[in-house]
Amino acid sequence: MAFSAEDAKTASAVWEKIYADVEDNGAIVLSRMFKENPHTVSYFKNFTQLQSIPETASAEEIAALAEVRGHGKKVFSALNDLVSHLTNVDSLKATIVPLAKKHATELKVDVKDFGIIFENLLHLIGQKQGGDAKEAFEKVTNLIYEEIKAAY
Structure with a gap:
């Protein structure tokens, strides 16, 4: 599936706003994943x-950890x-x-966990920019x- 120029423009504008606060938003997405899906x-x-x-930690406490902030930035x-x-x-x-x-063979990450990250990202986009941006x-x-699934 290719994106039309308009789809890409709209998605890029949504992403630009989230990426502008890359460290905080990346940490929020990961901390929610860790809290809601402890196996990760x-x-x-x-x-x-x-x-x-x-x-024992809240999602906010997890998001404040330097390790989580750094990896959230890497993911974003x-x-x-x-x-x-x-x-x-x-x-x-x-x-x-x-x-x-790399995630499949070296890191042994279940492909379904990418879906978890994307769900948390979409939730954050919805909170910060509304339903149209999320959609x-x-x-x-x-x-x-x-x-990603096709490459696994």
Whole structure:
């Protein structure tokens, strides 16, 4: 599925507003994932702060951890790169494949957990920009998720 120029423009505008606060928003998305889906904490055994508090900490406390903030920024930077390729499916796929392969083979991340991240991202977009923005960006997350699953 290719994005029309208008779809890409709308999605890019939504993303630009979320990405403008990359560190905070990335940390919020990850902290919600960790809090609502505790099994995802197991992927981050090297995050010593996170490993010591996941059951007792609030999502806000988890989002404040330097490890979570740094990785949230890394996740959002990767998404930023993907958003820049929305109008060129071949380029988008070429960007997704190494990311998906690394998560599948090296990091052993269940592909379904990408869906969890995208759900939390869409929830955040809805909170900050409203339902229309959420709906517009859902096309992006659906496309990326399908391409990630295909590459797994």
